[in-house]
Amino acid sequence: MTVTIDGDERSIDSGTTGLDLFRDRRDVVVMRVAGELVDLARELVDGDVVEAVSVNEPDGLMVLRHSTAHVLAQAVQQVNPSAKLGIGPPIENGFYYDFDVEEPFTPEDLKKLEKTMQRIVKEGQTFSRREISDADALAELADEPYKCELVGLKSNAADAAEGASAEVGEGGLTIYDNLNRQGEVKWKDLCRGPHVPNTKVLANGWSLMRSAAAYWRGNENNPQLQRVYGTAWPTKEELTEYKERLAEAERRDHRRLGAEMDLFSFPDAIGSGLAVFHPKGGVIRMEMEEYSRKRHVEEGYEFVYTPHATKKQLFETSGHLDWYADGMYPPMHMDEERDADGNITKQGQDYYLKPMNCPMHNLVFDSRGRSYRELPLRMFEFGTVYRNEKSGVVHGLTRARGFTQDDAHIYCTREQMKDELTTTLNFVLGLLKDYGLTDFYLELSTRNPEKSVGDDDVWEEATETLREVGIASGLELVPDPEGAAFYGPKISVQTRDAIGRSWQMSTIQLDFNLPERFELEYTAADNSRQRPVMIHRALFGSIERFFAILTEHYAGQFPVWLAPVQVRAIPVAEPFNEYLGEVVAELKRQGVRAEIDDSDERFPKKIRNASKEKVPFVLIAGGDDQEANAVSFRLRDGSQDNQVPIADAVARIVAAIADKVQV
RNA sequence: GCUGGCAUGGCGCAAUUGGUAGCGCACCCGACUUGUAAUCGGGAGGUUGUGGGUUCAAGUCCCACUGCCAGCUCCA
Secondary structure, X not given: OEEEEOOEEEEOOOOOEHHXXXXXXXXXXXXXXXXXXXXXXXXXXOOOEEEXXXXXXXHHHHHHHHHHHHHHHHHHHXXXXXXXXXXXXXXXXXXXXXXXXXXXXXXXXXXXXXXXXXXXXXXXXXXXXXXXXXXXXXXXXXXXXXXXXXXXXXXXXXXXXXXXXXXXXXXXXXXXXXXXXXXXXXXXXXXXXXXXXXXXXXXXXEEEEEEEEEEHHHOOOOOEEEEEEEEEOOOHHHHHXXXXXXXXXXXXXXXXXXXXXXXXXXXXXXOOOOOEEOHHHHHHHHHHHHHHHHHHHHOOOXXXXXXXXXXXXXXXXXXXXXXXXXXOOOOEXXXXXXXXXXXXXXXXXXXXXXXXXXXXHHHHHOOOOOEHHHOOEEEEEEEEEEOOOOOOOOEOOOEOOEEEEEEEEEEEOHHHHHHHHHHHHHHHHHHHHHOOOOEEEEEEEOOOHHHOOOOHHHHHHHHHHHHHXXXXXXXOEEEEOOOOEOOEOEEEEEEEOOOOOEEEEEEEEEEOHHHHHOOOOEEOOOOOEEOOEEEEEEOOOOHHHHHHHHHHHOOXXXXXXXXXXXXXXXXXXXXXXXXXXXXHHHHHHOOOOEEEOOOOOOHHHHHHHHHHOOOOEEEXXXXXXXXXXXXXXXXXXXXXXXXXXXXXXHHHHHHHHHOOOOO
């Protein structure tokens, strides 16, 4: 019979499997037949179009990780036969498997499980597929209540739970038996497959990472299972590299750098998720804000300031209390008066800390009659908001309970909307680039019918407008179905940082609903009353969070314009203090944050201190420099540039700041 | 909020079976000071996150609370 293998037609005997075909290619873990991933052990039939799938490509790697998850589950049930199986899919960088067990896993348990897995891997067990009817599966898996639940849900596995489609898919059910070399069944699991042919393929490229609870089928009303996370790679070298990437991310963690570099802290006395910025962090933040202000002025934004607290009514009008009351700080009951007997003599009222700035900006818009001549009206504010984030989600500066949005609301006509969105998107991207981010893509978040207000055609128009603007940008546009806020669709700018992690940055939301709720109006050219369209736009999202992202992106080595200390002058010895002091004075006159280290420490210690503080420019002067009326540069990478004439050195530093370059 | 773990001077860590809380860095004082990541000596600093309990005795065991870490759920 004839099959097509990786584009070449070949004639093969009946009964030939992928194992036979790809015997010489050790990297091939699975194959694609007519575009579908199947086990190598599958027998091919006449006319099949077959592609080898290497462990080094995404599909192959996923299969490897899925199979590793199976070995984990096998090990868990070997150690603890009463453990019930949940779901065990591959994920980015690895896999997890959920178990219902009496006692949560301890770190020692994980070590023991790794040893057990190691034995299974070394034993070279094969994954053997067998088809089974629903009824037979339910009978065979009677001891696995979660698997049985999945059997009942299989027709819409994608909805059943994240990862459920790894276990059951549309069509017939399959069970994988793990066979030892004698062909004995050592373990089995309901699974859609495919799998690598043999556990030996896993080799030494995997590792268990951590355990934690997870809700069954991702619903917090369901019981919690114990989830074990692992990672798996084609080779031990790639595993080691992955672990090194994790270590690098840890070294860059803004919470760690924030403490080390004295940038900010979260005093217990203030409360969870509420940061204070120390002087060095304050400088960085001030520079970030100042530059943003300057650019907003240039782009025609006007600046407003609004209070942090407001009466309840405002958030009833906006609808925020309907949707987000749980996420708001509880109300403060004000102005109530009682007599001596405790009877209320004056009704009080509730005030809330603001979780959003938009209602306040609407009130500014509505403070007087507006003309079409004023539109687009662009209001900007560094508006500090407070949100009652659940205790378990607070995370450094990236998820705080109090933070400052660089928030703008643009009021315009429907005709202006598209141009305005285009301009805004370009402005946003340009500004992010100025802060040193370069790698972007867009995400289009569309309506969630369960969590939204407004008419369909209005949503449709808003969504299509955003889509057109997104496509016109030329950036990749990724759909985010049902990800929109209740009042309108949004486009968000995602950025990848220096070590490849993506972050959601700016959001641009189109909103026809709040203008309606606030009954905002302007007078059009024909003297009619018209409703403006509102564009919500945050660029950093939150300044605190952007601060954290930049800190991690730069690993604390900020570009000169943001660095808390831009120049540290270090005399080789005490006699040169005065000479270097004059250079520092000149730099200060030019607005540079320069300081001299005239402490009693010895020279090498001063170099070390400057290095640990990640100061971008270290200026050194000794006898050679003084004679030449020069200074020597030492940069953060340890490189040097000796005997640079003072005027040149100053010019170089001033230019590096003005050009916002990294050094 | 849920599950698990953790909490010892400013920071990083130590303290045997429950038995006198130590070390390094930073800080203060003194001496030293000539070319690229740690000069030497001395000093000060902690009722061990908070509140209860068990015990002759608690950093260590138990309970509650607060905070932090990981994951889940959530994220306007």
